[in-house]
Amino acid sequence: MTAHVWETALVQFVLDEAKALNEGRYEDWLALFAHDGCYWVPLNGERQADPVNHASIAYEDTVLLAIRVRRIGNPRAHSMAPGVSSLHVVQQPRVDAPDAQDGEYRVTTPFVYVELKGERQLLLAGTWRHRLRAQNDSLRIVQKRVDLLNASAPHEAIHLFP
Amino acid sequence: MKLPSPVSGELVRPDSVHRAAYISAELFELERRRLFAATWSFVAHASQLPEAGDFVTLDLAGQPLIVLRQPDGNIAVLFNRCAHKGTQLLTSASGNTGRMLRCPYHAWTYRLDGKPLGVPFKADYEGTRLPQCEAGQGVARVGAVEVYRDFVFVRIAGQGPSLRDYFGDALQWVDNMVDRSPTGRLEVAGGVIRNTIRCNWKIYLENVNDTVHPVSTHESAGKAARSVWDEQPAGAPPPMAVEQLLPFASSYEFFARMDAEVYANGHSALGVSFSSHSGYGLPPGYEESLVQAHGQERAQQILGSAPQNVVLYPSLCIKSSPLAVRVIRPLAVDRTLVEAWSFRAVGAPDALLQQALSYNRLVFSPMSIVAHDDIHLFESIQRALHADGNDWVSLHRGFSADELRGGSMHCKGTNELLMRNQFRAWAAHVGSPE
Numbered sequence: 001m002t003a004h005v006w007e008t009a010l011v012q013f014v015l016d017e018a019k020a021l022n023e024g025r026y027e028d029w030l031a032l033f034a035h036d037g038c039y040w041v042p043l044n045g046e047r048q049a050d051p052v053n054h055a056s057i058a059y060e061d062t063v064l065l066a067i068r069v070r071r072i073g074n075p076r077a078h079s080m081a082p083g084v085s086s087l088h089v090v091q092q093p094r095v096d097a098p099d100a101q102d103g104e105y106r107v108t109t110p111f112v113y114v115e116l117k118g119e120r121q122l123l124l125a126g127t128w129r130h131r132l133r134a135q136n137d138s139l140r141i142v143q144k145r146v147d148l149l150n151a152s153a154p155h156e157a158i159h160l161f162p
Numbered sequence: 163m164k165l166p167s168p169v170s171g172e173l174v175r176p177d178s179v180h181r182a183a184y185i186s187a188e189l190f191e192l193e194r195r196r197l198f199a200a201t202w203s204f205v206a207h208a209s210q211l212p213e214a215g216d217f218v219t220l221d222l223a224g225q226p227l228i229v230l231r232q233p234d235g236n237i238a239v240l241f242n243r244c245a246h247k248g249t250q251l252l253t254s255a256s257g258n259t260g261r262m263l264r265c266p267y268h269a270w271t272y273r274l275d276g277k278p279l280g281v282p283f284k285a286d287y288e289g290t291r292l293p294q295c296e297a298g299q300g301v302a303r304v305g306a307v308e309v310y311r312d313f314v315f316v317r318i319a320g321q322g323p324s325l326r327d328y329f330g331d332a333l334q335w336v337d338n339m340v341d342r343s344p345t346g347r348l349e350v351a352g353g354v355i356r357n358t359i360r361c362n363w364k365i366y367l368e369n370v371n372d373t374v375h376p377v378s379t380h381e382s383a384g385k386a387a388r389s390v391w392d393e394q395p396a397g398a399p400p401p402m403a404v405e406q407l408l409p410f411a412s413s414y415e416f417f418a419r420m421d422a423e424v425y426a427n428g429h430s431a432l433g434v435s436f437s438s439h440s441g442y443g444l445p446p447g448y449e450e451s452l453v454q455a456h457g458q459e460r461a462q463q464i465l466g467s468a469p470q471n472v473v474l475y476p477s478l479c480i481k482s483s484p485l486a487v488r489v490i491r492p493l494a495v496d497r498t499l500v501e502a503w504s505f506r507a508v509g510a511p512d513a514l515l516q517q518a519l520s521y522n523r524l525v526f527s528p529m530s531i532v533a534h535d536d537i538h539l540f541e542s543i544q545r546a547l548h549a550d551g552n553d554w555v556s557l558h559r560g561f562s563a564d565e566l567r568g569g570s571m572h573c574k575g576t577n578e579l580l581m582r583n584q585f586r587a588w589a590a591h592v593g594s595p596e
Contacts, residue, residue, distance in 0.1 A: 041529065043353045053512060055353040055504060055519050058529040063394065064403055067386045071531050074382035079538035154356035154499055155528035157537045 007095045010107050013139045014093040014130060018111075021161055022087055026069040029161070033062050034133055034140035041162065045151035046127065057151065057158070079117075079159060086115045086160045090128070104142055105132045113162040124162050125149045163550065168192055174589035177561045177582065178554045181547040184362040189592065190495035197591040198223035199318035201427070202328050203477040204489060205229050205239060207503075208312035209349040215258045215274060219250075222316070222477075223492050227304065228252055229314060230259070232274050237309060239316045240276045241302045244268075251301065263301065276301035311340045312348060313478075331570055332429035335472040339482035341464050342514065343507035344455035348485070351506040352519050355527050358499055361540035363476075363492040364584070366500060369536060370471045370479045370488070371432050371580035373417035374559070376410055379539060383531045384411025399443075402520050406484075409438030410532055420470060420575035426568060428475030428587030430580045434572075437470035439483045445513040455509075470575075475587055484517035488526060496544050502526035557582050 013032075020029040033039070041057040042048035051059045060068065071077050089112045096106040109128040114121060126148040132139045146162050165188060166172035166180055173180045173189075182189055206218050211231040218229050219242055226242035228251065242250050244265040251263050251272075262279055263272040271279040278300040281287065292298040306317040308325040313336060315325055326333065340348055359366060369375065376384070387407040391400060400408065421435040433439075444465070452461040468483035479488040485507060491499040504518035525532045547555070560577030568586070573579045 043355060052516060053352060053519070055355050055502075055527075056523055057355070057527050059523060061401075061403075063390060063401070064524075066390045067383075067407065068531055070390055071382045071386035074386060076378075077382035077535070078379065079534035081538070152353070152356075154358045156358055156360070157534050158528045159534060 006105070009139065010095050010105050010132060011093045013132065014107050014109050014128070015090070017141075018088045018090050024085060026072060026161075030062070030065055030069050032139075032141050033065065033144075034135065034142050035062060037062055037141045037143065039065055039141075039144050039146070039161070041146045041148065041151070043152055045149065046147040048151075057148075057155070058146075079157065082118045084115065084117045084159045086113065086162075088113055088162075093128075093130075103133060105134075105139075106130065107132060111162075115158065115160055115162075117159060122156060122158065124158070126151070126162065163548075163553070165189070168589075168592045173592070174585045175554070176563070176566060177558045178556050179585050181553050181555060183585075183588070184364060184544065184555075185495065185547050187495045190362075190492070193588070193592050194223045194492070196594060196596060197476060197588060198492070199225070200322055200591055201476065202308070202315040202317050202325050202474075204313060204474065205316050206237075206314045207348070207350045207505075208237065208309060208314060209347075210256065211237060213258065215260050216256075217252060217259055218256045219252050219254065221491065221493075222318070225318060226250060227316070228263075230274055233261075237307060237314055238275050239304045239307045239314075241304070243301070244270055245272075245278065245297045245300055245302070246270045246281075272301050276303050311336055311346075328427055329429060329474055330425055330427070331423075332425045332431070332472065332474055335431055335469060335480055335482060336474075338464055338467055338469075339480055339485065339505070341456060341460065342452070342482065342485065343509055344451045345509040346455075347508040348505045349508055350503060351515050352504045354504075355502040355522055356499060357502075357526070357528050357533070357537075358493070358497065359537050359540055360497055361537075361544040362495060363490050363498040364588070365540045365543055366498050367473065367476065367479070367490055368581045368584065369540065370473055371422070371430060371584075373420070373432065373470070373575050374414065375536075375539075376412065376417070377414055379535050380410040380532055382535065383407065386531075387411065402517060403524055405442065406517075406521050406524055407532070412438060414576065418574050418576040421572065422575050422577065422580055423570060423572050424579055424583040425570050426587075428584045429473055430475075430583060431469045431472045432575060432580060433470030434467065435575075437468055439468040439470065439481060442468075442483060442517060445511040448511055448514070451509065473580075473584070475584055481521070484521045485514055486518045486521050486526075500526070557585070 038061050040051055040059050043055045091110040093107045093109040096108055107130040113124040129145040131142040133142045206229040210218050214231050214233045216231045220227050228240045228242045230238050232238050244251055249265050249267040270281050304316045304318050305320040308315050388411050391404050420433040420437050422432045423434050424430045472480040485505040487503040489501040493499055502522040504522055506515040557578040
């Protein structure tokens, strides 16, 4: 496979991931993560280096993400009433490290996130930083880091996945 | 709704509370002055201010404050308002202001204790009344500041009870947290998670002591955690995050048996017999280091008690294990800021700090699947209490006329005495003329 094809595949992967989230296909989204993958929303946005000895808004392995997705489907997930949906408007993903020296590819994607709960709209903006790994002819997320522009501000509840 | 008089019986019955307490902007103004200004509120931790000139700023129930380390090592708390025209002297959340405070607007300067230093055009003030007027006195200071084991508290009002008289027996739980450090010292660490919630602050604070809500409110989170974990390969010990989430699926019986204590002035400790925090594993060597530092008896006493929540009314909620503290800041009658602070026990393994950070992230973050259901219901209450037809909120569970004697009392973990006790303190303050 040439580098050019890989770059296209990496970009397409991120766009497809956004589509799964926008369509509320959370089980499909979960399947995009590697078994050791994680989803990280640092409390200090792009300035934060450490997920373990510093607070984060979210830092979840696939077990915690599975709990999150399982709960969304529970009719007694009260906060999901009267319906919560989201839209990620993403800029063209930029492939930062297409040659995968450490077996991982890095893709950076600025986004605007709108979450709708009932009639109340929440607006967030930031940058996705994906670390992706090729695995059995497909790509998997090793880490999806979500650097919010206003990460350290007080937030109202964020119900889905910016 | 006709606003009842803030006199106690009209707003707070022995077993119920008038809805105006949560939705009346007029009462919110009264409680800012008569409760928040008259009692002791947590403002900062001394570890945030190691050097002279170090400061943090905050809004305490509508009062902009600066907490500032002095050259003599003491901590002063000033109103964040230039004596001249009212500019905020400091606008960052934290930093170091150097050897003096200087207003960015007209360059009036002050010593770190707020006393006036200088003004431009000094000659033009000669013969004026400035030295006699308020503006000539420098930056105003709060009524009283006391530091208890590095937790900094203020009383805005000049007169009132001392910190020890106000918190009384509840301070033992600050000790229980601080003494988890073999050196007897905590440090704020890892950043503060902040949430804004569209509800009255009391709805949040009552819920801290509400042990009957998890079964129904957190059913979806507890069940999801249980079912996903049950699908994992058997035999593995649950990771910290799962260990912290599974108790949200606990039974009514579990919460009833954990027991509670209430203290004068609205304070409480829930889970004095055991709590969902009792079962956390200890890092290797930690227990031994506590025994060495504090002796066998005290070490067992500390590790044997990990209350579900301790409330130092009205601003602070403590989980001594996992070293996590929530700070409640009323912003408006229907808007509250909730901060989740994590602490490092100096001299103890970082695993304890990681427990605090993990707990705050899982349970008190804006993305917490546990908090989501709470917040949804708090905001629902805030809207629904505008309904006419029933002016009263019920706090009858476990009521007994004996409790009206006040003071320290023991009860089941599911008794609403903990909330009634808060409201008795509230009514005593809000019903007192200024």
